[in-house]
Amino acid sequence: MNERWLCAVSVAAVWTDPDAARLVDLPALNHPVQLEKWLGQLTFQDRLALSEEKRIQTQLLYGETVIVEDIVGDWAKVIACSQKSRKDSRGYPGWVPLVQLSMREQPRARQLVKVTAREAMLTERSGEPFLRVSFNTVFPSGLPQDKRLHVWTPHGWKLIRASAVEPVEEVAITNPLIVGKKFIGLPYLWGGVSSWGFDCSGFVYSMWKACGMILPRDACDQAEAGRSISLDQEDWQIGDLLFFREDEASSIHHVGIYAGYGRMLHAPSTGRCIEQIRLLGTEYAENVCSVRRVAE
Incomplete structure (x- = not known):
C-alpha cells in the first residue's frame, strides 16, 4: 500500500x-x-x-x-x-x-504550530470541547479568532487557545531542561511520547523535539547522535545526554539529560515518575557508559 x-x-x-x-x-x-x-x-x-x-x-x-x-x-x-x-x-x-x-490528506499550510502547554483542548467554533491533545502535537494553522486560533486536524478545522501553541519555526528554547522540568512527577510509561507518560528515550526525544531538534526515538540510536564527550563529569554541559548500561557486555538501557551540578533529569522506570536526581551515590553514577552533546 x-x-x-x-x-x-x-x-x-x-x-x-x-x-x-x-x-x-x-x-x-x-x-x-x-x-x-x-x-x-x-x-x-x-x-x-x-x-x-x-x-x-x-x-x-x-x-x-x-x-x-x-x-x-x-x-x-x-x-x-x-x-x-x-x-x-x-x-x-x-x-x-x-x-x-x-485517510484524510493534510493541507499545505504556510505555518505550523506546536502545542507548548502540557495539554490543550481543541474546541468547535461554538466553543464546545472536542478533544484534549498532548504537548508537542503539531497542527497546520489558519486565522486567529479572538484569543483562539484555527488549526487543521484529521477531523477538520478546530480551534485552540492561542496561548497554548507557538509557531514551529519560532520555537526558540534551546535548553530541554526548561521544558522537561514541567513533567517532573509524571508517571513513567513504556513507549510513551506524550504528556500522559514518557519512557526514558521518549522523554529525551520529546524534550529535544520541543526545542526544534529531532533526535532518533530509541536510546541506542540517540547514543550515536551529536558528538562524544568524555566520561569525566567536569567536561559535561547542561543538556548533554547521559547513557547507561549494566556492564560492558550489555547494551544501552537508559538515557537522561544532564542538568548540571551532578544532577540528571530523566524518566526512570515503570512504577516511578520523572525526576531530577543527584547522580552521586546512585547506580546511575556507576553505569554511565557514554555522553553525547547534540547541541553546541
Whole structure:
C-alpha cells in the first residue's frame, strides 16, 4: 500500500503486533482513545509487561503522519515517519488499530504550530470541547479568532487557545531542561511520547523535539547522535545526554539529560515518575557508559 495516513486520536500506541494488545488494553484501542481509563486500570505488572513482553514500541500524537504498509483485519502495519529508527530507514515500525487512523490528506499550510502547554483542548467554533491533545502535537494553522486560533486536524478545522501553541519555526528554547522540568512527577510509561507518560528515550526525544531538534526515538540510536564527550563529569554541559548500561557486555538501557551540578533529569522506570536526581551515590553514577552533546 505505502499510503500516508494520519493519527486520528489524541495519542495512539504503536504495538509490536496485533496480538500484543491484551483485554486490559481495550480502552487504548478505541476511537476516541480512553487514555485515563486505560492508564488508571493498569496494575504495576500490567505496565511492566508493556516493556518486558515487548508489547508497545512507541506512540503517535494526533495528526502525526504514518505510512500504512498493510491492513490486516482491524489493524494497520505502519511506519511512524517522524520517529527515526534503525529498525526502518523510513521511521519507526509497528501496528496501530485501523480505527485510530484517518485517510484524510493534510493541507499545505504556510505555518505550523506546536502545542507548548502540557495539554490543550481543541474546541468547535461554538466553543464546545472536542478533544484534549498532548504537548508537542503539531497542527497546520489558519486565522486567529479572538484569543483562539484555527488549526487543521484529521477531523477538520478546530480551534485552540492561542496561548497554548507557538509557531514551529519560532520555537526558540534551546535548553530541554526548561521544558522537561514541567513533567517532573509524571508517571513513567513504556513507549510513551506524550504528556500522559514518557519512557526514558521518549522523554529525551520529546524534550529535544520541543526545542526544534529531532533526535532518533530509541536510546541506542540517540547514543550515536551529536558528538562524544568524555566520561569525566567536569567536561559535561547542561543538556548533554547521559547513557547507561549494566556492564560492558550489555547494551544501552537508559538515557537522561544532564542538568548540571551532578544532577540528571530523566524518566526512570515503570512504577516511578520523572525526576531530577543527584547522580552521586546512585547506580546511575556507576553505569554511565557514554555522553553525547547534540547541541553546541
